[in-house]
Amino acid sequence: MLGESKYAPNWEARCAAKADQLEASLPKEWLMPASVIESFKLKEPLWKNKNNLIELDIPRRSGILSDKEYAIIQTDTPTLLKKLASGEFTALETTVAFCKTATVAQQMINCLTETFFDQALERARELDRMCEKGCLAGPLHGLPISLKDTFLLEGIGATLGMVFLLDNIATENSALVDLLLDQGAIHYVKTNVPQTMLSADSHNLIFGRTLNPQNTMLGAGGSSGGEGALVAFRGSPLGVGTDLGGSIRIPAFVNGCYGFKGTASRVPYGKQQIFMNPGLKFMSPVAGPIANDLDTLKIFSRIVSDARPFRYDYSAINIPWRVLSTDQNRRLRLGVVSEDQKYPLHPSTKKVLADAYARLEAAGHILIRLTPEECRIAEISEVMCNYPVLDKSVDRIVELEPAVPGRERLMSEFLAVKKDYIKPENLVNLTPIELWGYLNTMGDALLEDWRKLWVKYNLDACVGPPAQGCAIEHDLFGMVPYTCFLNLLNYPACVIPFSKVEYIPDATYEVKEGQAGPPWNAKALEGTAHTFQVFTPSYQDEECLEISGIIDKCLNGHVQ
Structure with missing residues (x-):
């Protein structure tokens, strides 16, 4: 019909409704009041002005985290895993700390697409009960791990920031999600991506634009931009992204983090939400970690490889992690x-x-x-x-x-x-x-x-x-x-x-x-x-x- 829009019907209203759903999922008691945000003296609008949220130490000044919760999010991930295993930090208090920080991050840098805090807290309680009995769920026991929006979690949306997937709800978990859960991890949020997943600017018409916490007038990268920004903000001790052209490495480096793209199929990639034809396999995308230190990348890679990933994904290669006796002082x-x-x-x-x-x-x-x-x-x-x-x-x-x-x-x-x-x-x-x-x-x-x-x-x-x-x-x-x-x-x-x-x-x-x-x-x-x-x-x-x-x-x- 002449003059008829070529776009999906009611796309603007449907996008707004999905964004409102995300906002409504954030616990009110974890949101900073306007007076606190005003005390940061930020230059507005954030995306057009230079603001270093890392230097401002927003999580500490937010008034949302207790002193212990702040100490938890500042603990490097290898040490955090040891404290979780020893019981010095409980899974529940650790999960609450990162859920709170992710909520604060969302107010500042708009990095989330889905939250499922209630499920995360219930799993944390379950893991703490195991720990009280002297058992650990696995080497990642009690560790909150954030996920790029491409990963499927049963009952949770997976839109990729695209209008045609607005009503998409996962009916099963991605292979890597199940593997990480079996190793003791706790999933609590999914993070923002670019429109079409093919650019390095994490901006789409549903969730909007993710900002870079070290300089809000700069992009957070893509396509795992929400992960890079959240990790840099200390809202996640370990983020998992995907990489088909740089989508782990770019968000890692633009946000001042470490990132690793391994050889394809060493980390299971099965059951991801994609928008391209799944039968046209031009080359294999890779799932991998973003973190604030290199040791966390090693821990993730070793644990995933040693978990026999072929049991979760037919395309995953069964190669156990090799321990190298590398001389740290050798000439390369x-x-x-x-x-x-x-x-x-x-x-x-x-x-x-x-x-x-x-x-x-x-x-x-x-x-x-x-x-x-x-x-x-x-x-x-x-x-x-x-x-x-x-x-x-x-x-x-x-x-x-x-x-x-x-x-x-x-x-x-x-x-x-x-x-x-x-x-x-x-x-x-x-x-x-x-x-x-x-x-x-x-x-x-x-x-x-x-x-x-x-x-x-x-x-x-x-x-x-x-x-x-x-x-x-x-x-x-x-x-x-x-x-x-x-x-x-x-x-x-x-x-x-x-x-x-x-x-x-x-x-x-x-x-x-x-x-x-x-x-x-x-x-x-x-x-x-x-x-x-x-x-x-x-x-x-x-x-x-x-x-x-x-x-x-x-x-x-x-x-x-």
Whole structure:
């Protein structure tokens, strides 16, 4: 009919109702009154102004947490697990502490999509009764773990921030949810994601925009942006996200956290809510941890691997976690990923990387600078970005609602960057199955070339930037070439926070024709956490985390 909206009927009212449902689920006694929020003297609106909520220590000043609850959320996760096992902290008081902090976080940074506090508290009581009898449910006994919205929990919504899934209620648990429960974990919240899950800005029309707690005028990353923001805010001791192009690593590093994407299928991924055609498996997404320290990433990875994940998910690989006898003082041979001229690095990124490389070399590590022609970042990114073209169901779904600005930014960058590798006629003339085969053939060749690099230089690991910059102003992140290439290669990768962005008064940054990159607002980014990416070949997840520990010690002084 002429003039009829192309969007889903009543989409605005239905989105508002879902958002109201989330707000109503927050216990009133855990909400900060307006007078307390006013005492923080924040610059409004938050998303357009620089506010460091971490430095303001909002959880402590909220008036919601007791002194012991505040001490609980400030305890590192490895120590927290020991205190839970010994009974020094009960599961109930620990869960209450993180439920309260998550509620405070929601008021400040809008990071949640679903809460199920009552179920979490009841499970905590059950675990405490076990502990009183001298039993533990497992190595994660009593630990609250937050989940990205993609994970299914029976009876809980799973919308992915998309209108067409507004009424979706899970009828079963995701495989990893069941595994973590069997290890003693407590699930209590799910967290926000971008519209379509394909951008690095966690903003959608149902739940709105998630803010970065270290600088509210910057994005929280995506697609596990709610997880990264909640963990940084200390509202979760361990968050679980997913990664198909950088969606664990980007939210981890932009929020100043640690994140790990392992080799596909080492962590069970089954029974996730997705919006793409499940039968079109271009490459395997990965579930993995976001935390405030590297040891927590190791604990998660070891416990999941040792829990025989194939019992929960047919696609999970049965590889027990290997305990390595790594010499923490040994010299490493590290390949250095170079800047790709199609995706220029911010001046602050170049400075932080130069400082990191200098520290590593001063510690005796051997750095081998790989050329852009060896790294093939732009070529891999071009292959990666053309896989979604094969799924025509995506077009029908996204047409049901208006696009948010971050999604439009991603598309504009993709169209702007110069294409040199895929022949245009192949995108038009090949059938979908032929195009799929063509892209897979290109991917196989890239995998073989990278295999040769590991052998040629006898590398222990590679290091480099996870992005062109650090956290970026809302709606401007764009493409993710420095993370997505590792998804095509299926390499485990870890991000480590290192240093802060410094204002460089005389530096300039320009994105020329045929290039793509986020704008560089030096003043806005000043003081923001920067980071470093470490990766190894497939199935060397243990080596990746061990080497990351050596590098973390060198750069940050953290002893693993």
